[in-house]
Amino acid sequence: MNNFFLILSHSYLSKLKAKSFIISTVIIAAALVLLANFDSIISNFSDDDTSKIAVQDETGKLYDPLVQQLEIMDSEIELEPATQSMEEIEKKIESEEIKGILILSESAEGLPQALYKSNSLSESNVTGELQIALQNVKSSLAASILELTGEELALLSGPVAFEKEALVAGAKSEEELSQARGIVYVLLFFIYFSVIAYANMTAMEVATEKSSRVMEILISSVSPVKQMFAKIIGIGLAGLTQLAVILAVGYFTMIQKKDELVGGFFEGFGFESLSVGVIIYAVLFFLLGYFLYATLAALLGSLVSRIEDVQQMIMPMTFLIMIGFFISMFGLGNPESSFVTITSYIPFFTPMVMFLRVGMLNLPVYEPVIGIVVLLVTIIILGVFGARVYRGGVLLYGKSNSYKDIKKAIDITSKK
Amino acid sequence: MLVLWVWEGNAEMGLNIQQVTKRFGQFTAVDQLSLNIPPGEMFGFLGANGAGKTTTFRMVLGLLDATEGQITWKGKRIDYSTSPEIGYLPEERGLYPKMKVSDQIVYLARLRGMEKKIILKELDYWLERFNVPQNVNKKVEELSKGNQQKIQFIASVIHKPSLLILDEPFSGLDPVNVELLKDAVREIKNNGTTIVFSSHRMEHVEELCESLCIMHKGRPVVHGGLKEIKRSFGKKNVVIHSDFDLLYLKDMNGVTKLKETTEGVLLQVESEAAAQGVFHDVVQKGFLRKFELEEPSLNDIFIEKVGTSYE
Numbered sequence: 001m002n003n004f005f006l007i008l009s010h011s012y013l014s015k016l017k018a019k020s021f022i023i024s025t026v027i028i029a030a031a032l033v034l035l036a037n038f039d040s041i042i043s044n045f046s047d048d049d050t051s052k053i054a055v056q057d058e059t060g061k062l063y064d065p066l067v068q069q070l071e072i073m074d075s076e077i078e079l080e081p082a083t084q085s086m087e088e089i090e091k092k093i094e095s096e097e098i099k100g101i102l103i104l105s106e107s108a109e110g111l112p113q114a115l116y117k118s119n120s121l122s123e124s125n126v127t128g129e130l131q132i133a134l135q136n137v138k139s140s141l142a143a144s145i146l147e148l149t150g151e152e153l154a155l156l157s158g159p160v161a162f163e164k165e166a167l168v169a170g171a172k173s174e175e176e177l178s179q180a181r182g183i184v185y186v187l188l189f190f191i192y193f194s195v196i197a198y199a200n201m202t203a204m205e206v207a208t209e210k211s212s213r214v215m216e217i218l219i220s221s222v223s224p225v226k227q228m229f230a231k232i233i234g235i236g237l238a239g240l241t242q243l244a245v246i247l248a249v250g251y252f253t254m255i256q257k258k259d260e261l262v263g264g265f266f267e268g269f270g271f272e273s274l275s276v277g278v279i280i281y282a283v284l285f286f287l288l289g290y291f292l293y294a295t296l297a298a299l300l301g302s303l304v305s306r307i308e309d310v311q312q313m314i315m316p317m318t319f320l321i322m323i324g325f326f327i328s329m330f331g332l333g334n335p336e337s338s339f340v341t342i343t344s345y346i347p348f349f350t351p352m353v354m355f356l357r358v359g360m361l362n363l364p365v366y367e368p369v370i371g372i373v374v375l376l377v378t379i380i381i382l383g384v385f386g387a388r389v390y391r392g393g394v395l396l397y398g399k400s401n402s403y404k405d406i407k408k409a410i411d412i413t414s415k416k
Numbered sequence: 417m418l419v420l421w422v423w424e425g426n427a428e429m430g431l432n433i434q435q436v437t438k439r440f441g442q443f444t445a446v447d448q449l450s451l452n453i454p455p456g457e458m459f460g461f462l463g464a465n466g467a468g469k470t471t472t473f474r475m476v477l478g479l480l481d482a483t484e485g486q487i488t489w490k491g492k493r494i495d496y497s498t499s500p501e502i503g504y505l506p507e508e509r510g511l512y513p514k515m516k517v518s519d520q521i522v523y524l525a526r527l528r529g530m531e532k533k534i535i536l537k538e539l540d541y542w543l544e545r546f547n548v549p550q551n552v553n554k555k556v557e558e559l560s561k562g563n564q565q566k567i568q569f570i571a572s573v574i575h576k577p578s579l580l581i582l583d584e585p586f587s588g589l590d591p592v593n594v595e596l597l598k599d600a601v602r603e604i605k606n607n608g609t610t611i612v613f614s615s616h617r618m619e620h621v622e623e624l625c626e627s628l629c630i631m632h633k634g635r636p637v638v639h640g641g642l643k644e645i646k647r648s649f650g651k652k653n654v655v656i657h658s659d660f661d662l663l664y665l666k667d668m669n670g671v672t673k674l675k676e677t678t679e680g681v682l683l684q685v686e687s688e689a690a691a692q693g694v695f696h697d698v699v700q701k702g703f704l705r706k707f708e709l710e711e712p713s714l715n716d717i718f719i720e721k722v723g724t725s726y727e
Contacts, residue, residue, distance in 0.1 A: 003496075003527055010523055213510025217571065220477045220504040221527040223496050395479060411441060413480065 003222045004230045011205065011234030016241065025242050029249040036253040051126050052098040054082040054089050058105045062112050062137060066104075069133040077129055093119055099126060104134075110145065112138050180278075181332055184359035187282040188332075190243075191289060191352055192325040196318060198239040199293035202232055206301030206394075207310045215394050224394055225387040228302075232294045239290060243283065281358050281368065288375045289351025293321060295379060299386035302393030303405045324349035328356040335360035344371060347378035388413070429490055430454040431476070431579060431610060436485035438471055438634075445471040447634040449485075453627075455578075458601075458611040460621040460628030460642075464722050467631040469614055470507065473581055476612070477504060489579055500529035503577030507584045507614075509568050513557040517543075517567055520556060521574060528575040535574065542570045546596060562589050569597060573604060580604065580611045586620060598624065618714040628714075630721055637721045642714075649717050654683040654691050656698060657706035665694060680706070684716065 015021055034041070057063040067079050082089055082101060092098050100118030107113045114134055116127055143153045206228075209215045218227060300313045327349055331340040335357055344353040344367075354371035357363055392409035431453040438446040446468040453459045463469045474480040476487055478494045487494065494502065512520055518539060525535045543549045546566045556564055565588055573580060585601065586594045601624065605611055615621055621628060622642065630638040638645055651672065656662055657680040665683060666674040670690025675682045685691045691709050698704060 002529075006523070006526055209512075212513055213506065213508040214512055216506035216508060216510050217504060217524060218527070219479055220502070220506075221496070221499045221524070226496075395474065 004226050007222060007227055007230035008234040008237075011231045012237045015201065015235055015238035021238065021242070025245055028242075028246055032246065032250050033253050036256075051077045053077060053079055053126075053130075054092075054098050054101045055079050056082040056101060056103045058103065059112070062104045065137045065140070066133055069136050070129070073129065073133060075129050075133070077126060093117075102130060111142060180360050183278060184356055185332060187278070187359070188325070188328050188352055188356060190246075191282065191286045191355065192321065194239055194243065194286060195289045195293050195351065196321050198235055198290050199297040199317070199321075200314065201238075202235050202294040203297035203301035203310050203314050204307070205231060205235065206298050206390075207304050207307050210302065210394055211305060211307050219394055224391045228298050228387060228390045229383070232291065232298055236287065236290050236294065240283075240287070243286065247279070278359050281355055284372070285351040285355040288372065288379065291379050292347065292351065292375060292382065293317060295382045295386045299382075299389045299393070299406075302390040303396065303409060305397045320348045324352045328352040331356045332360070345374055347374050350375050430457070431459075431612070432488045432491075433472075433476070434485050434487070436472075436475060436482045436487060438468075438475060438480065439483045444634055446475070446482075449631075449634070449636060451629060451636070451639070453610060453612065455490075455610050456605070456608050457627065458605050458613055458625050460625035461612050461614045461631070462616075462618075462621060462628060462718060463614075463631030467722075468634040469631060470583070472631075473504075473583060473612075473614075476581065477502065499527075500575060501578045503528075503572040503575065503580040505569060505572040505580075505582045505585055507587075509564060511556045511564065511568060511571070514555055516553055516555055517559075518552050521567070521571055524571045525574050528577075530575050538574050539570065542574065545600065546570075546593075562593055565589060566593070566597070569600070573600075576607075576609075578609055580609050581614075582611060583614045584616065585613070586615065586617065594620075618718055622714045630718060632722050638717065645717065646711050646714075649712050649720075651684055651686055651712055651716070651720075652688060652691060653710040653712055653716065654685055654694060655706060655708040655710060656680045656683065656694075656704060658698070658702060658704045660702045662698070665698070668694060668697065670694070684712070 055063055055066070063079070063081060070077055070079065079102075080098075084092075086101075089098070089101050093100060096119075100116055103115040103117070105113055105115075112134060114130070116130065118126075139153070139157060143156075148156070209218065296317050297314055300317065301310060304310055304313050324343075327340065327343050331337070331353060334340065340353060340357065343349045344357050346353075350371045354368055358368050389406050389409045392412040393405070395412060396405060396409055431451070433449055433451040436446060436449045437444065449468075449472065451459075461469060461472070471480065475482050476489075476494060478496070489498065489501075492498065515523075518536065521539050522532055522535050525538075526532065530538075539552070540549070543552055548563055548566060551559060551563060551567070556567065559567065569585060572582070582601065586597060589597065598620070601611065601613075605624075613621065613625055625642060627641045628638070628645070629636045640648075655677075656665075662681045663674070663676070665671055665681065670686045670693055671683050672686060673684035683694065685694065688709065695707060698707070
């Protein structure tokens with residue numbers, strides 16, 4: 001057992017000390033901090049970019065209410081009366097001194113109408129805000145023409161009460177669902193990338209030891225099976241360490257940015273409604289997915305004689321992970337489709353698809369539990385089978401690197 | 417009775433390979449091999465490529481199960497609980513290329529049950545002995561092939577194994593370093609370690625081993641003490657140096673082989689009597705600068721028995 005921990009800590013520490021591990025952790029953490037501060041960074045860049053718009057008020061009475069209305073809306077649009085000739089204004093627009101010109105006139109009914117001229121019409125937020133402001137001005141004008149009181153106006157324009165109530169207790173509202181979608185999306189990505197990366201690492205490590213022939217010495221002092229599982233767990237711990245670092249960085253940036261959460265990046269991705277349960281499921285499914293694929297990767301890695309052949313050997317496995325990921329991406333839009341439900345019980349897809357369903361839907365507890373049990377059973381079967389292949393595979397050197405070697409590897413250690 | 421008991425105990429103490437057969441599907445890699453290597457002996461284990469040497473080593477180490485028969489060390493089956501007692505230098509060199517020498521040795525020796533403090537002390541001793549103390553903090557990939565080999569050797573003996581398997585320990589080394597390692601092997605043997613030694617260099621085997629076994633296609637074709645093997649081989653070598661043509665000797669009775677050398681010929685003869693016949697014949701032809709009867713070399717025996725040459 002002592003040797004088991006020696007190998008475990010060796011794989012763990014050597015991964016931890018590897019430059020690639022440190023660099024990738026730092027990059028992800030930095031990206032997280034950057035994203036959290038995205039809004040302030042963007043506004044830093046666009047500070048000098050207030051939108052100045054010239055207004056040519058042909059009625060003479062719309063300019064002031066419009067300015068007031070924009071102030072109420074807390075808009076960044078700055079209006080100024082057009083004093084120069086049209087030609088000069090067009091020149092200013094060209095030199096981007098001002099954004100555009102708004103020509104206000106009066107319709108036959110005495111209601112305001114507007115024409116907005118600008119170089120580009122891509123900035124829909126500018127025209128949108130102007131339109132809303134003018135709409136409000138028009139409403140109050142129309143009200144005064146109809147001689148409505150303020151109360152009557154409020155009655156007319158007040159929003160309708162429309163509440164949604166799900167019949168299933170705890171079902172997620174549309175808003176909650178879109179927020180859940182954000183967080184599930186981010187975590188799915190994490191599971192996908194880390195399962196691929198760490199399973200890859202396992203295959204590489206096995207193949208490196210085999211191709212450098214240090215394997216011969218290792219297996220003469222520690223049984224290959226013990227070695228294989230020590231390695232898988234050691235690398236898994238390195239993955240967990242990375243996950244912990246990233247989660248900690250995420251947590252502390254969130255704490256720091258708590259006030260800005262509303263309306264910021266985090267809200268868009270549903271981070272403020274982040275439940276501990278979802279995180280626990282994410283970690284759980286990451287671990288199970290990792291163990292499933294790492295066992296497979298160790299098995300495959302033990303069959304190749306040269307490092308160059310590793311990628312080719314584990315290609316089908318990578319495809320399996322990718323298919324699982326694409327199903328779950330599809331499931332983000334249709335979490336309740338029966339296709340998603342069925343695939344969530346296929347062990348190779350369970351880690352991502354079942355996590356998607358847990359995160360998006362309100363599943364009865366037994367469903368993820370069944371998924372986890374299916375995964376555990378598969379991992380055990382694969383572990384027993386993988387250990388047999390590994391034991392022979394590490395002794396097998398040759399040119400070929402096909403799946404036929406699996407049979408050869410089992411045969412070499414059998415007694416017959 | 418007492419004598420018998422001691423004798424049995426001795427046989428039990430060493431490495432005992434009993435009627436071992438290993439088949440891979442239809443292919444028989446090792447066929448009915450029986451060896452008994454007493455403790456403290458250095459045993460030469462020879463054979464052409466593919467003769468079943470590596471398979472036998474792997475069975476001795478417990479990496480492969482024998483199809484038939486059994487292998488015991490000190491009366492017990494070898495498994496991972498006995499691994500601290502066993503040292504293995506595989507033919508294919510293998511170390512972590514990107515790991516420092518000291519880390520590497522510490523890791524591998526700890527897997528054999530040693531403590532770190534003792535490992536570092538022993539490592540210093542060995543590096544000093546092999547004249548490479550400056551390599552302790554270098555990565556293995558930075559070392560020359562010969563120096564990598566020394567590290568590999570250290571990794572297989574640092575835990576003072578009682579059974580040491582050396583598969584081609586001197587390949588790739590210059591003559592000075594071969595002597596250095598040979599001395600180390602001798603010293604380890606004198607300290608009581610049983611050594612199974614495999615090499616393609618027959619002169620090394622002749623120099624180091626008391627008894628040996630030559631494998632051919634999974635079967636031992638020669639097995640026994642070095643002297644007995646040479647004696648029972650019967651054939652001898654005759655070296656003749658002269659100024660006249662000696663090629664006619666090829667057709668003489670009792671001469672099995674003739675090889676031209678720069679100064680004369682090298683004959684292989686069936687027996688000492690045949691050598692005498694040759695001598696009486698050639699002295700009549702003219703002046704001989706040299707006539708010498710030699711024991712056959714292990715190389716001759718090997719080539720004769722296995723029928724192929726390595727070089």
